[in-house]
Amino acid sequence: MTATPSHAAPGPALLRVTGLRKAYGPKVVLHDVDLTVARHDVVCLIGASGSGKSTLLRCLNLLEPVDDGEIWFQGDEVTDPRVDARRVRARMGMVFQSFNLFPHMTVLDNVTLAPRKVHGLARDAADQRARDLLDRFGLVGKADEHPDRLSGGQQQRVAMVRALATEPELVLLDEVTSALDPELVGEVLDIIRDMAEAGTTLVLATHEMAFAREVASTVCFLDDGVILEQGPPEQVLVDPTQERTRQFLRRVL
Protein backbone atom coordinates (compact mmCIF):
# COMPACT_ATOMS: atom_id res chain seq x y z
CA MET A 1 0.00 0.00 0.00
CA THR A 2 2.58 2.55 -1.01
CA ALA A 3 0.84 5.85 -1.53
CA THR A 4 3.44 7.14 -3.95
CA PRO A 5 5.01 4.17 -5.69
CA SER A 6 7.65 6.33 -7.34
CA HIS A 7 9.29 6.96 -3.99
CA ALA A 8 9.16 3.37 -2.78
CA ALA A 9 12.44 1.66 -2.02
CA PRO A 10 13.49 -0.59 -4.90
CA GLY A 11 12.37 -4.14 -4.15
CA PRO A 12 13.91 -7.31 -5.56
CA ALA A 13 13.49 -7.57 -9.33
CA LEU A 14 10.28 -9.42 -10.19
CA LEU A 15 10.93 -9.26 -13.91
CA ARG A 16 14.18 -8.69 -15.74
CA VAL A 17 14.48 -8.39 -19.50
CA THR A 18 17.90 -8.30 -21.16
CA GLY A 19 18.78 -7.85 -24.82
CA LEU A 20 15.29 -8.79 -26.03
CA ARG A 21 14.92 -9.00 -29.79
CA LYS A 22 11.81 -9.80 -31.83
CA ALA A 23 11.42 -9.71 -35.59
CA TYR A 24 8.61 -10.62 -37.96
CA GLY A 25 10.51 -11.66 -41.07
CA PRO A 26 12.79 -8.79 -42.04
CA LYS A 27 10.90 -6.32 -39.83
CA VAL A 28 12.66 -5.91 -36.48
CA VAL A 29 9.96 -5.00 -33.95
CA LEU A 30 12.05 -5.00 -30.78
CA HIS A 31 15.80 -4.49 -30.63
CA ASP A 32 18.04 -4.98 -27.59
CA VAL A 33 15.38 -4.15 -25.02
CA ASP A 34 16.46 -4.06 -21.36
CA LEU A 35 13.88 -3.62 -18.64
CA THR A 36 13.76 -4.31 -14.93
CA VAL A 37 10.53 -4.35 -12.96
CA ALA A 38 10.59 -4.50 -9.16
CA ARG A 39 7.69 -5.64 -6.99
CA HIS A 40 5.01 -2.89 -6.67
CA ASP A 41 6.46 -1.02 -9.66
CA VAL A 42 4.15 0.58 -12.20
CA VAL A 43 5.96 0.67 -15.53
CA CYS A 44 4.33 2.66 -18.32
CA LEU A 45 5.36 1.96 -21.91
CA ILE A 46 4.73 4.95 -24.16
CA GLY A 47 5.47 5.55 -27.81
CA ALA A 48 3.79 5.83 -31.18
CA SER A 49 1.65 3.04 -32.64
CA GLY A 50 3.93 0.36 -34.05
CA SER A 51 6.80 1.26 -31.72
CA GLY A 52 6.72 -2.23 -30.18
CA LYS A 53 4.80 -1.69 -26.91
CA SER A 54 2.23 -4.44 -27.54
CA THR A 55 4.81 -6.86 -28.89
CA LEU A 56 6.93 -6.36 -25.77
CA LEU A 57 3.94 -7.19 -23.55
CA ARG A 58 3.07 -10.23 -25.66
CA CYS A 59 6.67 -11.43 -25.39
CA LEU A 60 6.60 -11.02 -21.60
CA ASN A 61 3.51 -13.24 -21.45
CA LEU A 62 5.16 -15.76 -23.85
CA LEU A 63 2.39 -15.25 -26.40
CA GLU A 64 5.20 -14.48 -28.87
CA PRO A 65 8.48 -16.41 -28.92
CA VAL A 66 11.50 -14.10 -28.66
CA ASP A 67 14.28 -14.09 -31.24
CA ASP A 68 17.04 -13.26 -28.81
CA GLY A 69 17.67 -12.10 -25.27
CA GLU A 70 16.30 -13.33 -21.97
CA ILE A 71 13.26 -12.77 -19.80
CA TRP A 72 13.61 -13.64 -16.13
CA PHE A 73 10.47 -13.80 -14.00
CA GLN A 74 10.63 -14.54 -10.26
CA GLY A 75 14.11 -15.97 -10.66
CA ASP A 76 13.34 -18.28 -13.61
CA GLU A 77 14.47 -17.78 -17.17
CA VAL A 78 11.07 -18.11 -18.83
CA THR A 79 12.46 -17.79 -22.36
CA ASP A 80 13.96 -21.27 -21.98
CA PRO A 81 12.03 -23.39 -24.50
CA ARG A 82 11.62 -26.16 -21.93
CA VAL A 83 9.69 -23.88 -19.59
CA ASP A 84 5.97 -24.64 -19.38
CA ALA A 85 4.40 -21.41 -20.63
CA ARG A 86 1.17 -22.22 -18.80
CA ARG A 87 2.84 -22.10 -15.38
CA VAL A 88 4.38 -18.73 -16.18
CA ARG A 89 1.13 -17.28 -17.48
CA ALA A 90 -0.74 -18.60 -14.45
CA ARG A 91 1.31 -16.14 -12.37
CA MET A 92 0.79 -13.21 -14.77
CA GLY A 93 -2.43 -11.47 -15.69
CA MET A 94 -2.93 -9.88 -19.07
CA VAL A 95 -5.62 -7.52 -20.32
CA PHE A 96 -6.03 -6.72 -24.01
CA GLN A 97 -7.08 -3.63 -25.92
CA SER A 98 -10.14 -5.42 -27.34
CA PHE A 99 -11.23 -6.99 -23.99
CA ASN A 100 -11.38 -10.54 -25.46
CA LEU A 101 -14.00 -11.69 -23.00
CA PHE A 102 -15.48 -15.11 -23.78
CA PRO A 103 -18.85 -14.20 -25.38
CA HIS A 104 -20.54 -17.54 -24.65
CA MET A 105 -19.98 -17.34 -20.89
CA THR A 106 -21.51 -15.17 -18.20
CA VAL A 107 -19.35 -12.54 -16.54
CA LEU A 108 -19.01 -14.82 -13.51
CA ASP A 109 -17.83 -17.78 -15.61
CA ASN A 110 -15.38 -15.55 -17.48
CA VAL A 111 -13.85 -14.55 -14.16
CA THR A 112 -13.87 -17.96 -12.47
CA LEU A 113 -12.69 -20.09 -15.43
CA ALA A 114 -8.96 -19.78 -14.69
CA PRO A 115 -9.26 -19.96 -10.88
CA ARG A 116 -11.27 -23.18 -11.21
CA LYS A 117 -9.55 -24.89 -14.14
CA VAL A 118 -5.96 -23.68 -13.74
CA HIS A 119 -5.67 -23.07 -10.00
CA GLY A 120 -8.03 -25.81 -8.86
CA LEU A 121 -10.31 -23.62 -6.76
CA ALA A 122 -13.70 -25.06 -5.83
CA ARG A 123 -16.70 -23.54 -7.59
CA ASP A 124 -18.11 -21.95 -4.42
CA ALA A 125 -14.85 -20.35 -3.37
CA ALA A 126 -14.12 -19.12 -6.90
CA ASP A 127 -17.63 -17.68 -7.24
CA GLN A 128 -17.40 -15.92 -3.91
CA ARG A 129 -14.06 -14.35 -4.69
CA ALA A 130 -15.20 -13.33 -8.17
CA ARG A 131 -18.34 -11.68 -6.80
CA ASP A 132 -16.28 -9.78 -4.22
CA LEU A 133 -13.92 -8.52 -6.91
CA LEU A 134 -16.79 -7.58 -9.24
CA ASP A 135 -18.42 -5.62 -6.42
CA ARG A 136 -15.16 -3.88 -5.62
CA PHE A 137 -14.78 -2.80 -9.24
CA GLY A 138 -18.27 -1.37 -9.52
CA LEU A 139 -19.81 -4.32 -11.35
CA VAL A 140 -22.50 -5.14 -8.80
CA GLY A 141 -25.32 -7.14 -10.38
CA LYS A 142 -23.42 -7.88 -13.59
CA ALA A 143 -22.14 -11.35 -12.59
CA ASP A 144 -24.86 -13.25 -14.42
CA GLU A 145 -24.96 -11.10 -17.56
CA HIS A 146 -23.29 -12.05 -20.81
CA PRO A 147 -20.51 -9.71 -22.00
CA ASP A 148 -22.47 -8.38 -25.00
CA ARG A 149 -24.97 -6.88 -22.55
CA LEU A 150 -22.30 -4.62 -21.04
CA SER A 151 -20.82 -1.31 -22.16
CA GLY A 152 -17.22 -1.24 -23.39
CA GLY A 153 -16.02 0.21 -20.11
CA GLN A 154 -17.82 -2.48 -18.14
CA GLN A 155 -16.43 -5.20 -20.40
CA GLN A 156 -12.91 -3.93 -19.90
CA ARG A 157 -13.43 -3.81 -16.15
CA VAL A 158 -14.60 -7.42 -16.26
CA ALA A 159 -11.44 -8.28 -18.21
CA MET A 160 -9.41 -6.64 -15.43
CA VAL A 161 -11.26 -8.60 -12.78
CA ARG A 162 -10.67 -11.76 -14.79
CA ALA A 163 -6.94 -11.03 -14.88
CA LEU A 164 -6.86 -10.29 -11.14
CA ALA A 165 -8.95 -13.30 -10.07
CA THR A 166 -5.93 -15.59 -10.12
CA GLU A 167 -3.99 -13.22 -7.83
CA PRO A 168 -1.15 -12.75 -10.32
CA GLU A 169 2.30 -11.48 -9.33
CA LEU A 170 2.37 -9.19 -12.35
CA VAL A 171 -0.36 -7.66 -14.49
CA LEU A 172 0.23 -6.63 -18.11
CA LEU A 173 -2.17 -4.07 -19.59
CA ASP A 174 -2.07 -3.59 -23.35
CA GLU A 175 -3.62 -0.21 -24.23
CA VAL A 176 -6.70 -1.14 -22.26
CA THR A 177 -8.46 2.19 -22.82
CA SER A 178 -7.72 2.61 -26.55
CA ALA A 179 -10.89 0.90 -27.75
CA LEU A 180 -13.16 2.86 -25.39
CA ASP A 181 -15.29 5.95 -25.89
CA PRO A 182 -13.68 8.95 -24.16
CA GLU A 183 -16.39 9.07 -21.50
CA LEU A 184 -15.65 5.43 -20.52
CA VAL A 185 -11.87 5.80 -20.30
CA GLY A 186 -12.04 7.35 -16.83
CA GLU A 187 -13.75 4.40 -15.17
CA VAL A 188 -11.07 2.00 -16.43
CA LEU A 189 -8.23 4.34 -15.41
CA ASP A 190 -9.76 4.55 -11.93
CA ILE A 191 -9.39 0.80 -11.61
CA ILE A 192 -5.77 0.82 -12.73
CA ARG A 193 -5.13 3.55 -10.16
CA ASP A 194 -6.76 1.35 -7.48
CA MET A 195 -4.60 -1.59 -8.53
CA ALA A 196 -1.45 0.53 -8.41
CA GLU A 197 -2.35 1.88 -4.97
CA ALA A 198 -3.00 -1.64 -3.71
CA GLY A 199 0.57 -2.49 -4.66
CA THR A 200 -0.09 -4.62 -7.77
CA THR A 201 2.95 -4.74 -10.02
CA LEU A 202 1.90 -3.37 -13.41
CA VAL A 203 3.43 -3.04 -16.84
CA LEU A 204 1.14 -1.08 -19.12
CA ALA A 205 1.23 0.25 -22.63
CA THR A 206 -0.73 3.49 -22.75
CA HIS A 207 -1.45 6.65 -24.69
CA GLU A 208 -2.77 8.46 -21.60
CA MET A 209 0.21 10.67 -20.75
CA ALA A 210 -1.40 12.51 -17.84
CA PHE A 211 -2.33 9.19 -16.32
CA ALA A 212 1.17 7.78 -16.86
CA ARG A 213 2.66 10.78 -15.12
CA GLU A 214 0.35 10.25 -12.17
CA VAL A 215 0.71 6.50 -11.54
CA ALA A 216 4.01 5.42 -13.10
CA SER A 217 7.10 4.66 -11.10
CA THR A 218 8.99 4.26 -14.39
CA VAL A 219 8.17 5.47 -17.88
CA CYS A 220 9.77 3.85 -20.94
CA PHE A 221 9.67 5.63 -24.25
CA LEU A 222 9.79 3.16 -27.14
CA ASP A 223 10.71 4.34 -30.58
CA ASP A 224 10.95 1.93 -33.51
CA GLY A 225 11.53 -1.12 -31.30
CA VAL A 226 14.10 0.46 -29.01
CA ILE A 227 13.68 1.80 -25.47
CA LEU A 228 15.07 5.23 -26.20
CA GLU A 229 14.62 6.63 -22.76
CA GLN A 230 13.48 5.33 -19.38
CA GLY A 231 13.24 6.83 -15.94
CA PRO A 232 10.82 8.40 -13.45
CA PRO A 233 7.85 10.15 -15.09
CA GLU A 234 8.87 13.63 -14.00
CA GLN A 235 12.07 13.16 -15.98
CA VAL A 236 10.92 11.30 -19.13
CA LEU A 237 7.62 13.12 -19.50
CA VAL A 238 8.67 16.59 -18.36
CA ASP A 239 12.32 16.96 -19.10
CA PRO A 240 13.31 14.30 -21.64
CA THR A 241 16.89 14.07 -22.81
CA GLN A 242 16.16 12.72 -26.30
CA GLU A 243 14.92 14.85 -29.17
CA ARG A 244 12.64 11.98 -30.40
CA THR A 245 10.92 11.85 -26.99
CA ARG A 246 10.38 15.62 -27.07
CA GLN A 247 8.89 15.37 -30.57
CA PHE A 248 6.56 12.57 -29.50
CA LEU A 249 5.40 14.39 -26.38
CA ARG A 250 4.76 17.58 -28.35
CA ARG A 251 2.48 15.62 -30.66
CA VAL A 252 0.46 13.84 -27.99
CA LEU A 253 0.21 16.46 -25.26
Place this chain on the structure above:
Amino acid sequence: MTAARQGWTPSERQLERQAVRRRLRLRSALVATLATVVVVGLLVVVVTSSPGWPTFKETFLSWDDARAALPTIWEGFGKNVLMFLVAEPLILVLGALVAIARSTHAPALFPVRALAVVYTDVFRGIPTILLVFVFCFGVPALQLQGVTNSLMWLGVTALVLSYGAYVAEVFRAGIESVHPSQVASADALGLSSTQSMRYVVLPQAVRRVVPPLLNDFVSLQKDTALIGAVGVFEALFAARDYANFNFNYTPYLVTAVFFIVLTVPLARFTDWLGRRYARRERAGAR
Protein backbone atom coordinates in the same frame (compact mmCIF):
# COMPACT_ATOMS: atom_id res chain seq x y z
CA MET B 1 -39.33 13.99 -20.40
CA THR B 2 -40.56 10.40 -20.26
CA ALA B 3 -44.16 11.59 -20.21
CA ALA B 4 -43.55 13.64 -23.34
CA ARG B 5 -42.02 10.59 -25.03
CA GLN B 6 -44.99 8.42 -24.09
CA GLY B 7 -47.58 10.93 -25.22
CA TRP B 8 -46.43 10.88 -28.87
CA THR B 9 -49.04 11.27 -31.56
CA PRO B 10 -47.85 10.76 -35.14
CA SER B 11 -47.65 13.95 -37.16
CA GLU B 12 -49.81 14.43 -40.25
CA ARG B 13 -46.77 13.90 -42.48
CA GLN B 14 -46.07 10.58 -40.71
CA LEU B 15 -49.69 9.44 -41.18
CA GLU B 16 -49.43 10.33 -44.84
CA ARG B 17 -46.19 8.35 -45.15
CA GLN B 18 -47.82 5.32 -43.51
CA ALA B 19 -50.73 5.50 -45.96
CA VAL B 20 -48.34 5.66 -48.92
CA ARG B 21 -46.36 2.70 -47.57
CA ARG B 22 -49.57 0.66 -47.23
CA ARG B 23 -50.51 1.44 -50.82
CA LEU B 24 -47.04 0.47 -52.06
CA ARG B 25 -47.15 -2.81 -50.11
CA LEU B 26 -50.54 -3.66 -51.58
CA ARG B 27 -49.23 -2.98 -55.08
CA SER B 28 -46.18 -5.24 -54.53
CA ALA B 29 -48.45 -8.04 -53.31
CA LEU B 30 -50.67 -7.69 -56.39
CA VAL B 31 -47.72 -7.77 -58.78
CA ALA B 32 -46.25 -10.82 -57.03
CA THR B 33 -49.56 -12.70 -57.19
CA LEU B 34 -50.14 -11.85 -60.82
CA ALA B 35 -46.62 -12.92 -61.82
CA THR B 36 -46.99 -16.23 -59.97
CA VAL B 37 -50.34 -17.00 -61.57
CA VAL B 38 -48.98 -16.28 -65.05
CA VAL B 39 -45.83 -18.38 -64.59
CA VAL B 40 -47.62 -21.36 -63.01
CA GLY B 41 -50.40 -21.13 -65.61
CA LEU B 42 -47.89 -21.19 -68.46
CA LEU B 43 -46.09 -24.19 -66.95
CA VAL B 44 -49.36 -26.11 -66.60
CA VAL B 45 -50.31 -25.32 -70.20
CA VAL B 46 -46.90 -26.34 -71.56
CA VAL B 47 -46.83 -29.61 -69.61
CA THR B 48 -50.44 -30.70 -70.16
CA SER B 49 -50.41 -29.85 -73.86
CA SER B 50 -47.27 -31.92 -74.46
CA PRO B 51 -47.77 -34.94 -76.75
CA GLY B 52 -46.87 -37.46 -74.03
CA TRP B 53 -49.13 -35.99 -71.34
CA PRO B 54 -51.90 -38.66 -71.45
CA THR B 55 -49.36 -41.49 -71.11
CA PHE B 56 -47.49 -39.57 -68.40
CA LYS B 57 -50.71 -39.09 -66.46
CA GLU B 58 -51.39 -42.79 -66.61
CA THR B 59 -47.92 -43.99 -65.56
CA PHE B 60 -46.91 -41.28 -63.07
CA LEU B 61 -50.15 -39.88 -61.68
CA SER B 62 -52.29 -42.94 -61.11
CA TRP B 63 -54.30 -42.56 -57.93
CA ASP B 64 -54.99 -46.30 -57.69
CA ASP B 65 -51.33 -47.23 -57.95
CA ALA B 66 -50.42 -44.60 -55.38
CA ARG B 67 -52.91 -46.13 -52.95
CA ALA B 68 -51.77 -49.67 -53.69
CA ALA B 69 -48.06 -48.89 -53.21
CA LEU B 70 -48.53 -46.72 -50.14
CA PRO B 71 -48.26 -49.43 -47.42
CA THR B 72 -44.93 -50.85 -48.62
CA ILE B 73 -43.49 -47.39 -49.22
CA TRP B 74 -44.61 -46.34 -45.77
CA GLU B 75 -42.98 -49.41 -44.27
CA GLY B 76 -39.78 -48.77 -46.24
CA PHE B 77 -39.79 -45.15 -45.23
CA GLY B 78 -39.69 -46.24 -41.59
CA LYS B 79 -36.29 -47.76 -42.40
CA ASN B 80 -35.09 -44.47 -43.93
CA VAL B 81 -36.09 -42.63 -40.79
CA LEU B 82 -34.49 -45.27 -38.57
CA MET B 83 -31.22 -45.19 -40.53
CA PHE B 84 -31.19 -41.40 -40.37
CA LEU B 85 -31.85 -41.31 -36.62
CA VAL B 86 -29.09 -43.84 -35.90
CA ALA B 87 -26.56 -42.33 -38.31
CA GLU B 88 -27.00 -38.68 -37.27
CA PRO B 89 -25.62 -38.83 -33.70
CA LEU B 90 -22.80 -41.17 -34.78
CA ILE B 91 -21.82 -38.73 -37.55
CA LEU B 92 -21.79 -35.82 -35.10
CA VAL B 93 -19.50 -37.64 -32.69
CA LEU B 94 -17.18 -38.92 -35.44
CA GLY B 95 -17.00 -35.52 -37.16
CA ALA B 96 -16.26 -33.68 -33.92
CA LEU B 97 -13.55 -36.18 -32.92
CA VAL B 98 -11.83 -35.99 -36.31
CA ALA B 99 -11.96 -32.16 -36.31
CA ILE B 100 -10.51 -31.99 -32.80
CA ALA B 101 -7.82 -34.53 -33.75
CA ARG B 102 -6.83 -32.32 -36.67
CA SER B 103 -6.41 -29.23 -34.51
CA THR B 104 -4.10 -30.85 -31.92
CA HIS B 105 -0.43 -29.88 -31.79
CA ALA B 106 1.22 -32.39 -29.43
CA PRO B 107 4.03 -34.30 -31.16
CA ALA B 108 2.86 -37.63 -29.69
CA LEU B 109 -0.46 -37.15 -31.48
CA PHE B 110 1.08 -36.88 -34.93
CA PRO B 111 -0.24 -40.31 -36.05
CA VAL B 112 -3.75 -39.29 -34.94
CA ARG B 113 -3.52 -36.06 -36.93
CA ALA B 114 -2.22 -37.89 -39.99
CA LEU B 115 -4.95 -40.49 -39.72
CA ALA B 116 -7.59 -37.75 -39.48
CA VAL B 117 -6.26 -36.05 -42.62
CA VAL B 118 -6.14 -39.31 -44.58
CA TYR B 119 -9.62 -40.23 -43.40
CA THR B 120 -11.24 -36.95 -44.52
CA ASP B 121 -9.40 -36.98 -47.85
CA VAL B 122 -10.32 -40.58 -48.66
CA PHE B 123 -13.93 -40.67 -47.48
CA ARG B 124 -14.83 -37.27 -48.88
CA GLY B 125 -13.34 -38.28 -52.20
CA ILE B 126 -15.25 -41.53 -52.73
CA PRO B 127 -18.84 -41.30 -54.05
CA THR B 128 -21.20 -42.30 -51.24
CA ILE B 129 -22.93 -44.95 -53.32
CA LEU B 130 -19.57 -46.58 -54.03
CA LEU B 131 -18.87 -46.71 -50.29
CA VAL B 132 -22.25 -48.36 -49.79
CA PHE B 133 -21.30 -51.05 -52.33
CA VAL B 134 -17.87 -51.58 -50.75
CA PHE B 135 -19.32 -52.02 -47.27
CA CYS B 136 -22.42 -54.03 -48.16
CA PHE B 137 -20.68 -56.43 -50.53
CA GLY B 138 -17.08 -56.29 -49.30
CA VAL B 139 -17.50 -56.72 -45.56
CA PRO B 140 -19.73 -59.86 -45.67
CA ALA B 141 -17.24 -61.40 -48.12
CA LEU B 142 -14.55 -61.12 -45.44
CA GLN B 143 -16.62 -63.42 -43.18
CA LEU B 144 -15.43 -61.59 -40.07
CA GLN B 145 -16.45 -62.93 -36.68
CA GLY B 146 -18.94 -60.77 -34.76
CA VAL B 147 -19.50 -58.29 -37.58
CA THR B 148 -23.06 -57.84 -38.71
CA ASN B 149 -24.14 -59.15 -42.10
CA SER B 150 -27.20 -56.92 -42.13
CA LEU B 151 -27.02 -54.94 -45.36
CA MET B 152 -28.91 -52.08 -43.76
CA TRP B 153 -26.45 -51.61 -40.90
CA LEU B 154 -23.44 -52.04 -43.17
CA GLY B 155 -24.99 -49.35 -45.39
CA VAL B 156 -25.49 -47.09 -42.38
CA THR B 157 -21.79 -47.59 -41.54
CA ALA B 158 -20.90 -46.40 -45.04
CA LEU B 159 -23.13 -43.34 -44.63
CA VAL B 160 -21.63 -42.53 -41.23
CA LEU B 161 -18.07 -42.73 -42.59
CA SER B 162 -18.89 -40.66 -45.65
CA TYR B 163 -20.82 -37.94 -43.83
CA GLY B 164 -18.40 -38.03 -40.89
CA ALA B 165 -15.71 -36.71 -43.22
CA TYR B 166 -17.93 -33.83 -44.39
CA VAL B 167 -19.07 -32.96 -40.89
CA ALA B 168 -15.46 -33.05 -39.64
CA GLU B 169 -14.61 -30.35 -42.17
CA VAL B 170 -17.62 -28.29 -41.09
CA PHE B 171 -16.51 -28.54 -37.45
CA ARG B 172 -12.95 -27.66 -38.41
CA ALA B 173 -14.11 -24.57 -40.27
CA GLY B 174 -16.02 -23.60 -37.13
CA ILE B 175 -12.98 -24.15 -34.92
CA GLU B 176 -10.84 -22.04 -37.21
CA SER B 177 -13.44 -19.28 -37.34
CA VAL B 178 -13.00 -18.56 -33.62
CA HIS B 179 -10.81 -15.46 -33.49
CA PRO B 180 -7.17 -16.01 -32.44
CA SER B 181 -7.60 -13.33 -29.77
CA GLN B 182 -9.93 -15.72 -27.94
CA VAL B 183 -7.20 -18.35 -27.84
CA ALA B 184 -4.62 -15.71 -26.81
CA SER B 185 -6.95 -14.72 -24.01
CA ALA B 186 -7.30 -18.34 -22.85
CA ASP B 187 -3.51 -18.79 -23.09
CA ALA B 188 -2.91 -15.65 -21.08
CA LEU B 189 -5.10 -17.06 -18.30
CA GLY B 190 -2.86 -20.14 -18.15
CA LEU B 191 -5.34 -22.58 -19.70
CA SER B 192 -3.84 -25.64 -21.41
CA SER B 193 -4.56 -26.14 -25.10
CA THR B 194 -7.03 -28.92 -24.21
CA GLN B 195 -8.82 -26.66 -21.73
CA SER B 196 -8.86 -23.78 -24.18
CA MET B 197 -10.36 -26.06 -26.85
CA ARG B 198 -12.99 -27.42 -24.48
CA TYR B 199 -14.10 -24.29 -22.63
CA VAL B 200 -13.37 -21.48 -25.08
CA VAL B 201 -13.08 -22.61 -28.71
CA LEU B 202 -15.49 -25.55 -29.11
CA PRO B 203 -18.55 -23.93 -27.49
CA GLN B 204 -18.24 -20.95 -29.85
CA ALA B 205 -17.42 -23.11 -32.87
CA VAL B 206 -20.40 -25.43 -32.36
CA ARG B 207 -22.85 -22.52 -32.20
CA ARG B 208 -21.56 -21.20 -35.49
CA VAL B 209 -21.69 -24.50 -37.39
CA VAL B 210 -25.23 -25.52 -36.43
CA PRO B 211 -26.81 -24.13 -39.65
CA PRO B 212 -24.32 -25.82 -42.05
CA LEU B 213 -24.57 -29.04 -40.00
CA LEU B 214 -28.34 -29.08 -40.35
CA ASN B 215 -27.89 -28.56 -44.07
CA ASP B 216 -25.74 -31.70 -44.18
CA PHE B 217 -28.44 -33.57 -42.29
CA VAL B 218 -31.09 -32.57 -44.82
CA SER B 219 -28.80 -34.14 -47.38
CA LEU B 220 -28.29 -37.25 -45.21
CA GLN B 221 -32.03 -37.80 -44.92
CA LYS B 222 -32.25 -38.15 -48.69
CA ASP B 223 -29.08 -40.20 -49.01
CA THR B 224 -30.51 -42.97 -46.84
CA ALA B 225 -32.21 -43.92 -50.15
CA LEU B 226 -28.78 -44.97 -51.47
CA ILE B 227 -28.96 -48.07 -49.27
CA GLY B 228 -31.79 -49.24 -51.53
CA ALA B 229 -29.16 -49.81 -54.21
CA VAL B 230 -28.01 -52.99 -52.43
CA GLY B 231 -31.55 -54.32 -52.04
CA VAL B 232 -32.57 -53.03 -48.63
CA PHE B 233 -36.32 -52.48 -48.69
CA GLU B 234 -36.33 -48.77 -47.89
CA ALA B 235 -38.85 -46.38 -49.46
CA LEU B 236 -37.20 -45.86 -52.84
CA PHE B 237 -36.45 -49.55 -53.31
CA ALA B 238 -40.05 -50.36 -52.36
CA ALA B 239 -41.25 -47.89 -54.97
CA ARG B 240 -38.95 -49.35 -57.61
CA ASP B 241 -40.08 -52.85 -56.75
CA TYR B 242 -43.71 -51.85 -57.24
CA ALA B 243 -42.93 -49.93 -60.44
CA ASN B 244 -41.07 -52.87 -61.99
CA PHE B 245 -43.90 -55.27 -61.30
CA ASN B 246 -46.77 -53.04 -62.34
CA PHE B 247 -45.23 -50.86 -65.05
CA ASN B 248 -46.40 -47.80 -63.18
CA TYR B 249 -44.12 -45.12 -61.80
CA THR B 250 -46.55 -43.30 -59.50
CA PRO B 251 -44.84 -44.77 -56.37
CA TYR B 252 -41.73 -42.75 -57.23
CA LEU B 253 -43.69 -39.54 -56.87
CA VAL B 254 -45.24 -40.82 -53.66
CA THR B 255 -41.72 -41.49 -52.31
CA ALA B 256 -40.62 -38.02 -53.38
CA VAL B 257 -43.48 -36.51 -51.39
CA PHE B 258 -42.43 -38.54 -48.34
CA PHE B 259 -38.88 -37.20 -48.51
CA ILE B 260 -40.05 -33.64 -49.07
CA VAL B 261 -42.33 -33.82 -46.06
CA LEU B 262 -39.41 -35.10 -43.98
CA THR B 263 -36.80 -32.57 -45.14
CA VAL B 264 -38.80 -29.35 -45.46
CA PRO B 265 -39.25 -28.76 -41.73
CA LEU B 266 -35.52 -29.29 -41.15
CA ALA B 267 -34.68 -26.97 -44.06
CA ARG B 268 -36.98 -24.23 -42.71
CA PHE B 269 -35.49 -24.70 -39.23
CA THR B 270 -32.00 -24.31 -40.75
CA ASP B 271 -33.04 -21.07 -42.49
CA TRP B 272 -34.50 -19.74 -39.29
CA LEU B 273 -31.37 -20.56 -37.28
CA GLY B 274 -29.15 -19.02 -39.95
CA ARG B 275 -31.13 -15.78 -39.84
CA ARG B 276 -30.99 -15.74 -36.06
CA TYR B 277 -27.21 -16.17 -36.01
CA ALA B 278 -26.76 -13.52 -38.70
CA ARG B 279 -28.79 -11.10 -36.61
CA ARG B 280 -26.74 -11.87 -33.53
CA GLU B 281 -23.42 -11.53 -35.31
CA ARG B 282 -24.48 -8.13 -36.60
CA ALA B 283 -25.69 -7.07 -33.20
CA GLY B 284 -22.43 -8.19 -31.61
CA ALA B 285 -20.23 -6.62 -34.29
CA ARG B 286 -17.82 -4.03 -33.06
